[in-house]
Amino acid sequence: MTADVVKEGYWYGNETVAVEVLNALRDYRSAEAAMRRRTRSSMGxxxxxxxxxxxxxxxxxxxxxxxxxxxxxxxxxxxxxxxxxxxxxxxxxxxxxxxxxxxxxxxxxxxTSDSDEEVRKTLSGMHRRMMDVAASLSRGEAVVVVDFLKRMREAIDGIDQH
The missing domain is CATH 1.10.10.10 (Winged helix-like DNA-binding domain superfamily/Winged helix DNA-binding domain)
Known part of the structure; x- marks a missing residue:
């Protein structure tokens, strides 16, 4: 991704690679939130x-x-x-x-066993696709992703502490 593809409106300045990563993370979170809304709706x-x-x-x-x-x-x-x-x-x-x-x-x-079955039916395809993506990572890639996500969680968890 090049600098001209980076979304407008981010407040982080010209750190292109960092902004690309944060945009991708934000896009993932938006997609996940939309999926959760669809799941809640389908399950009532x-x-x-x-x-x-x-x-x-x-x-x-x-x-x-x-x-x-x-x-x-x-x-x-x-x-x-x-x-x-x-x-x-x-x-x-x-x-x-x-x-x-x-x-x-x-x-x-x-x-109830019905609710377990309903969750499996509703989410199993999505979980399988997510697992396939995660399994496609090499060990080195997985280590980098896990480390990044842990550090991002720590950065967010630390917000209230400062």
């Missing part, structure tokens, strides 16, 4: 609901039980918001509440 779920379902599926695959309090902490939401979220997800058939096997006062949240 809000962003937090979809994220909660993703976490519940991760816990399920790892053989871990999770309750509303732990999930609320992971999502960064209040217990009142968590109650509303769980009510919605139970009503939509994505989540079930079950009694905890050893603590009769506690509940466990589990994704």
């Amino acid at each position: 779920m809000g962003e937090t609901d979809l994220l909660a379902l993703r976490y519940l599926l991760e816990y399920e695959r790892a053989g871990r039980m999770v309750g509303p309090k732990e999930l609320a902490t992971r999502l960064g939401i209040t217990s009142a918001s968590m109650t509303s979220l769980v009510d919605r997800m139970v009503k939509s058939g994505h989540v079930v509440r079950e009694p905890h096997p050893t603590d009769r006062r506690a509940l466990v949240l589990r994704p």
